[in-house]
Amino acid sequence: MKRYKKEEPLSYTLGASLTFQLLEQRPDLAREVVMHPRMEGETAEKAQTLCKKLGIPFSVSEKPFNILSPKENCFLIGSFEKFSPALDTEKNHVVLVSPSNAGNLGTILRSCLGFGYQDVAIIRPAVDIFDPKTVRASMGALFGIRFAYFDTFAEYASAYGQERAYYPFMLQTDMPLHKTEFAARHALIFGNESSGLPAEFLELGKPVIIRHSQLIDSLNLPIAVSIALYEATKDRL
Amino acid sequence: MKRYKKEEPLSYTLGASLTFQLLEQRPDLAREVVMHPRMEGETAEKAQTLCKKLGIPFSVSEKPFNILSPKENCFLIGSFEKFSPALDTEKNHVVLVSPSNAGNLGTILRSCLGFGYQDVAIIRPAVDIFDPKTVRASMGALFGIRFAYFDTFAEYASAYGQERAYYPFMLQTDMPLHKTEFAARHALIFGNESSGLPAEFLELGKPVIIRHSQLIDSLNLPIAVSIALYEATKDRL
Structure with missing residues (x-):
């Protein structure tokens, strides 16, 4: 995981609940999940289990947090492929x-x-x-x-x-x-x-x-x- | 001007338009205005003129910006006394x-x-x-x-x-x-x-x-x- 750039094909979910949204709603886009070494308990287990079930690489490391979220209270990061859906012609x-x-x-x-x-x-x-x-x-x-x-x-x-x-x-x-x-x-x-x-x-x-x-x-x-x-x-x- | 603290009697307007709001709406609360050395042009002149007219101390210094607004695109800071208005009983x-x-x-x-x-x-x-x-x-x-x-x-x-x-x-x-x-x-x-x-x-x-x-x-x-x-x-x- 590296610093976010508009030109690159990946973006990130910074935070646990956001990363779960990614895994639950768009597992097809998810590429990797990284957990902070200080994260533990039920949520940590849930993240690991879900990634295993979905076949998404899961690791524990502090480095991506320093790069992507240096000041925030964030212990779980997901990376995902950018996507480009089309609009629905019939809808408002x-x-x-x-x-x-x-x-x-x-x-x-x-x-x-x-x-x-x-x-x-x-x-x-x-x-x-x-x-x-x-x-x-x-x-x-x-x-x-x-x-x-x-x-x-x-x-x-x-x-x-x-x-x-x-x-x-x-x-x-x-x-x-x-x-x-x-x-x-x-x-x-x-x-x-x-x-x-x-x-x-x-x-x-x-x-x-x-x-x-x-x-x-x-x-x-x-x-x-x-x-x-x-x-x-x-x-x- | 020092780092903001809840316990202290002063707060700050970070940015030019916000500082003008202070000077125009509540000059009675304004205590001081500091301009960044890199600010110039019409807005800079307007700030200085308005402070002079209102009798509010005005100075040019970079230091308060490093303390109060290190990362923001902010070139004018005002300080003002905290106030405690009462609610209007008749209103919603x-x-x-x-x-x-x-x-x-x-x-x-x-x-x-x-x-x-x-x-x-x-x-x-x-x-x-x-x-x-x-x-x-x-x-x-x-x-x-x-x-x-x-x-x-x-x-x-x-x-x-x-x-x-x-x-x-x-x-x-x-x-x-x-x-x-x-x-x-x-x-x-x-x-x-x-x-x-x-x-x-x-x-x-x-x-x-x-x-x-x-x-x-x-x-x-x-x-x-x-x-x-x-x-x-x-x-x-």
């Missing part, structure tokens, strides 16, 4: 235009899975979905999400836009979220943490605003996404 | 029972301000609201919030519970958030990130659930709080 999508924060992206994936939006399109430039910080913040949700990167929104639209209504979330509209009726097949579109969506998205679909007080500039991105997903699904869940 | 409250993560608490404060819940009660044991990580994640919202710590929920209730309806957010109920009618004066109550609220809260008010899919264990705490605030205020904002 979340589209993230240039998300820049790894933790935020992970938190968004967790909410997407929580509200039944399992298809996430990401428009570049954007943070790396396999960054171990994203994997960690997703609490394993990454393994249950279909996602795909696109160079431009137009590229996404030509691949998945057929018979799909677009709802860009923007401040420059007065259509509030709770009065919006979402079409049967849709994409909810969100901009970058600092800059939001470019004005051109106003013309591209039915813009929606999540109203808030004037005392803050904007809502945190994962929170805006989650509120939208809640509102769009609350009668179904 | 958010009650956080044993929140444990500093960043989460800051994100929650930002949402509270965004949805007009400016009164936040915190039940111990709990993270320190003046932790610079909380201040930072709040993006300055801390300076617009009234908050108070209590040793037990009973202590909060005896001080602020008169004619107030309680809505504990819990998984052990089938009353969904979007069907809940909130009483005119209320408290929305949320548990710890890992353990949620103790079962005794089921008897203490009208429990509410934010429904989500079985594919995740729970929603992230700031997200659950924000969804609740959105739903409770959406007809007013």
Whole structure:
């Protein structure tokens, strides 16, 4: 196990519960599990037994922890092959235009899975979905999400836009979220943490605003996404 | 400026926009501003001018950055006196029972301000609201919030519970958030990130659930709080 790099084919699950998510949900991707020498007890046994059962190499060593997680309270690391699922054409999508924060992206994936939006399109430039910080913040949700990167929104639209209504979330509209009726097949579109969506998205679909007080500039991105997903699904869940 | 300690009377704003929030919203609390030698241009001038106008000591030094923000992209630090506002008896409250993560608490404060819940009660044991990580994640919202710590929920209730309806957010109920009618004066109550609220809260008010899919264990705490605030205020904002 070596320092994480975007260009390399492997990423890591830092922490016991995250590594169990990997082993339980995507054992086909798991390549190796390393345990810290100071880890013991039931969880340690469970990890070893599960790896043996799945045929995944298991070892005890401190070194990968110094490289991958020097400051964290982490005693189990898994490595896994990066994967590239395709989106489901029939399902509703979340589209993230240039998300820049790894933790935020992970938190968004967790909410997407929580509200039944399992298809996430990401428009570049954007943070790396396999960054171990994203994997960690997703609490394993990454393994249950279909996602795909696109160079431009137009590229996404030509691949998945057929018979799909677009709802860009923007401040420059007065259509509030709770009065919006979402079409049967849709994409909810969100901009970058600092800059939001470019004005051109106003013309591209039915813009929606999540109203808030004037005392803050904007809502945190994962929170805006989650509120939208809640509102769009609350009668179904 | 020295390493942050819970016991000491000062906390810090790490970063330029946060420090401007301090100077603009609570100049009465600000004690000192230090700029990194590598900071220059308009923002640097603005900081210096504003401090001069407000009579707040301003200096240029690298040392506080090494102590307080060794790894971050931060070029301006303010120090401020901790304060202890009282809650407003007439307003709706958010009650956080044993929140444990500093960043989460800051994100929650930002949402509270965004949805007009400016009164936040915190039940111990709990993270320190003046932790610079909380201040930072709040993006300055801390300076617009009234908050108070209590040793037990009973202590909060005896001080602020008169004619107030309680809505504990819990998984052990089938009353969904979007069907809940909130009483005119209320408290929305949320548990710890890992353990949620103790079962005794089921008897203490009208429990509410934010429904989500079985594919995740729970929603992230700031997200659950924000969804609740959105739903409770959406007809007013």
